[in-house]
Amino acid sequence: MANLVIASNTKAMKKLDKTIKDKVWSFIEKLSADDTAAGLHIEPLNGAVDPRVRTGRVDLNFRAILFKIDDKLGDDPTYIYMGTWPHDEANKLAERSRLRVNPINGVLEGIIGELDGEDDRKKRTVVPDPRGELDRRIREEPKPYLGERFSLADLTERLGLDAELAQRALAASSEDVLVDIAANAVGWQGSALLDLATGLHIDTIREKHGFTDTPADDDLDEDEKILKALEQPASKMQFTFVEDDDELRRIIEGGDFAAWRTFLHPEQRKYVEQDFNGPFRLSGGAGTGKTVVAIxxxxxxxxxxxxxxxxxxxxxxxxxxxxxxxxxxxxxxxxxxxxxxxxxxxxxxxxxxxxxxxxxPGDMGDAGENVLGYRGVERTHNRTNSDKVWRDVAQTVGSGLDPKLATPGFLENEYVAVVLANRTTTLEQYAKVPRPGRGVRLSRPQRIAVWKIVEAFRRQERVDGSLSFPEVLAxxxxxxxxxxxxxxxxxxxxxxxxxxxxxxxxxxxxxxxxxxxxxxxxxxxxxxxxxxxxxxxxxxxxxxxxxGRARRLTLNYRTTAQNLHFAVSILSGADYRDLEEGEESTEEYRSARLGPNPRLVECTSPADELDKVADLVKAWIADGVDKSTIAVLTRGQNDRSQFVRALGERDVDARALDNNPAASGHVQVLTMHRSKGMEFSRVILAGVDSTHVPSGATLRSVPEEEQAEAMLRERSLLYVAASRARDELVVTWSGKRSELLGQAS
Incomplete structure (x- = not known):
């Protein structure tokens, strides 16, 4: 038997096709079972810079690069799988590869092809050499972005960055250039550079990545230091122990050996593993991995x-x-x-x-009396059509309530946030109950009028034998x-x-x-x-x-830097508050990925917009993009249905996505609300004009005092929709474009 560790983020390794992937699985499965099996051909290399490096036969044309770490006590050896390359390339890379514990922060680093054969200088070839365009930008814009705040010693001797990478970061002329460099760096180094780009202090970066201030125990030999370093949170960004064969197969079949399900950022891992003495709140922008942490x-x-x-x-x-x-x-x-x-x-x-x-099972009488004012609550599955019942009782009950307030939206929110939240069952209680957070102030006569409608709502429910969803919860x-x-x-x-x-x-x-x-x-x-x-x-x-048990994630894993910038710009100038009434900011949000700028497409008419959307989708499909990873998002259901029909008439196989799961083989068309929690490779935000976004009908349905809050929700909805795109984002409209797009161009 052998212990197995899988390395991720080996960017020098080209993506493997399924045939080779299956052979890699077979190779590693055999390695885990018996590393001495003859067919594996696990071989050291003469003249290798690291005596631990090995290569193994995946097939006649491909070899795996591994590091073998022997246990001092004679237990099973540990193999660190770094990737698979064509035979000759694997041997050449392996000769120049090494495993080391970073002396500054204690993080384990796997370096593939460390020595550059041309000028014999140290270079991390796990990072694709991004010279050319990036170096041209550094040369032509010599004013440093980080240079005024940090020295080379800060980055190398306090953070532990590779010296050459640190020099290039210090030479970066802007945040965009620095993000370019970070996107091509491996593991914790790229993450640390992104943190530097957002202005974080070095001590904060060290804390987020779990760096150690204690040097490795000198009593340990090199192999023991390596095994110890594998326990570091930042090491787990690149390396993970594989506990069983099923997990191993899932990693391999993931395709890039960096599936979210296995590799976590040290900050994410901390919130997964840490115990809290009470409720804990984790916030963060779209795509920062909150759901991943929860799972x-x-x-x-x-x-x-x-x-x-x-x-x-x-x-x-x-x-x-x-x-x-x-x-x-x-x-x-x-x-x-x-x-x-x-x-x-x-x-x-x-x-x-x-x-x-x-x-x-159990008697609901006391709960019914405390919440609704009567004991005979039935366990009914009949749910109230609240919007209709509120509208009906507001029109039929002579309450005298201002028509601007006698709307289903206002009444439902008042009922949930004030009446049910405080277990209010009488007018006397309602007349005195605080209403924090409600935008509309109510006089005593207005409260009496509202309560008449509430009583009528509850009477109608008893006649219908129904309960609303909020009542069930209460x-x-x-x-x-x-x-x-x-x-x-x-x-x-x-x-x-x-x-x-x-x-x-x-x-x-x-x-x-x-x-x-x-x-x-x-x-x-x-x-x-x-x-x-x-x-x-x-x-x-x-x-x-x-x-005090609250933290925020800021690194976006889904959206490119360009798309993130666009999505965040939609929120610009608005005042958001979190669940503790603290100010919510987007200042530190950044992305780990780069891509094309979002495209804003103005159309001459609704028909022209339908044509342009269809042409965009067809072009993506012609480029080999999987149809099911393309989404068209609309503000409302009627527009969604219109685009499904229009795409079908223009020979694009599209399906409406409602409560059903996404169907493979079809372009997805869905509302912005439905897109919540989803992601797609390519996204078109359609109909982003002044009529649809923000929704005029929605804003007209709320009282004047709640208009600002309703506009925040509309702004948030467009932000949610824009942040669904992993790779490309296109916004289309005809007529006057939405004010929520601001100055985006």
């Missing part, structure tokens, strides 16, 4: 205690299905609980979570709270919440009631810039006290 953390908690009852939840059932799929992809052996309260990970949309609580939360008071316990040991910014008051009441306040109770992933539903909430009002 890894759910798995970590499940492995640490197989008896733990873990709830993993999010805004709706579609996103919950994505979470469940990703969790099973990460670890097919993870135990998924079938029912709430059982050991394992219970994955559910949060409304379904409320239903699951309500459907459990009843479930109160039922759990009442159960916990006499010490009957809670239904969960750990609760993890994704897309938390879109949850309303009843959601938070339920989440707090699911788990006792304590160690690792609530893990909350949110981005206030992506809040596209409801009103803002403050966690402390629901007994969820973060008290």
């Amino acid at each position: 890894h953390r759910a798995r970590r908690l499940a492995k640490a205690n197989p008896d733990a009852r873990i709830v993993l939840t999010t805004y709706n059932r579609t996103l919950a299905a994505d979470l469940k799929s990703a969790l099973k992809t990460l670890d097919p052996d993870v135990v998924l609980a079938e029912r709430l309260g059982e050991p394992g990970v219970y994955v559910s949309g949060i409304d379904a979570l409320g239903n699951a609580v309500l459907n459990r 009843l479930a939360a109160e039922h759990l709270r009442l159960q916990a008071e006499p010490g009957d316990g809670y239904l969960a040991d750990h609760v993890l919440v994704d897309e938390a910014q879109d949850l309303h008051a009843s959601h938070w009441a339920l989440l707090r009631a699911l788990v006792a306040d304590g160690r690792n109770d609530l893990f909350i992933a949110e981005d206030s810039h992506q809040r596209i539903y409801g009103q803002p909430v403050v966690l402390s009002r629901f007994g969820i006290k973060i008290v």
Whole structure:
């Protein structure tokens, strides 16, 4: 047997086709089982700069480069697989490759082809030589971007950057040039350069990457130092131990040996592995990996205690299905609980979570009386059409409420955020209850008028035998709270919440009631810039006290730097607040990838826009882009249907994406709301004109005092849509372009 470590980010290695990939799998599987097997041909190289380097036969034409680390105690050796190359190239690279522990920060580094044969100087050939255009830009724009803040010693002797890479970074004339250099660097070095580009202090960068200030123990030999260095968080950006054959196959079949499911940034890994003495909030922009952290953390908690009852939840059932799929992809052996309260990970949309609580045995009388004012609450599956009922009762009840307030939108928000949140059952209670966060101030006569409509709404529900989704959640939360008071316990040991910014008051009441306040109770992933539903909430009002247990991710893994800049520009000038009422900023957001600038396409008419969108999609398909990775996003469902028809008429096979999973072999057409939590290679934001974005109908439906908040949601929606694109982003419109595009060009 042999221990196996897989290296990622070996950029010198060309992507392997499936035939070679299968052979690599077979080679490594045999290596893991018996490294002495004759067919592997694991061989040292004469004259190699590192005596640990080995090559192994994948087939007659390809060889793997490995490092062999022997255990001092005579246990099984550890092999670090660095990649596979054509036979002759592999041998030449292996001769000049080495494994070392960075003396400054203790990180393990695998360097492929360290010596440049032309001038015999040290050079990291795992980094594609980006000279040419990049060097021309450095030469022609000599004014340094970092030079005024940092010296070469800062970057090499405090961070541990390679000297040549540090020199090139110091010579960079702008943030864009520095990002270019970072994008071509490997592992922690590229990440550290991106942090420098955003102005972070070196000490902060060291802390984020988990660098050690303690030198390696001199009593350890070199192999032992290497094995020790593998435990460093930043080492795990490039190396990971493979625990079993199934995990190994998933890594190999991932194609680039850097699948998110295996390799985490040190900062992400910290939030996966760290224990917290109470609720923890992780924020970050679109594509920064909040969901990835939540999934890894759910798995970590499940492995640490197989008896733990873990709830993993999010805004709706579609996103919950994505979470469940990703969790099973990460670890097919993870135990998924079938029912709430059982050991394992219970994955559910949060409304379904409320239903699951309500459907459990037990008397709901006390909860019904406390929340709705009567004991005879039925466990009905009939859900209220709230929009229709609010409209009907507002028109039929002579409340005297101002028509601008007697709208379904205002009444529903008031009902959820104030009435249900405070378990209000009488006019006397409602007349006195605080209304923090509500944009519209209500006089006593106005409160009396609102309460008349609330009473009529509840009467109509009893006639219909229905409950609204927020009522189900509020009843479930109160039922759990009442159960916990006499010490009957809670239904969960750990609760993890994704897309938390879109949850309303009843959601938070339920989440707090699911788990006792304590160690690792609530893990909350949110981005206030992506809040596209409801009103803002403050966690402390629901007994969820973060008290300093909050951190923010800033490195975007999905979107290119160009697309990220465009998406963030949509938020410019707006005031966003997080779930603790703190100011939300985008200042440190940066991307690890580069790509083309977004294209803004003005069209002469709606018909011209349909033609141009179809032509763009056809061009991508002709270039070999998988149809299912192309998405057209619209503001509303009617526009979505129009584009599906129009693309079909122009010989583009497109499908509308609603609650159904994305279909392979078709271009995806969906609303901006539906795109939440998704990503695509190419994205077209269609119909981004002044009529559709922001939505005039949506803004007209809210009172004047809530217009600013509604506009924030519209801005956030466009930001969400723009940040779905991994590689290319195109924005189209006809008529007057949307004001939310600002000065973008």
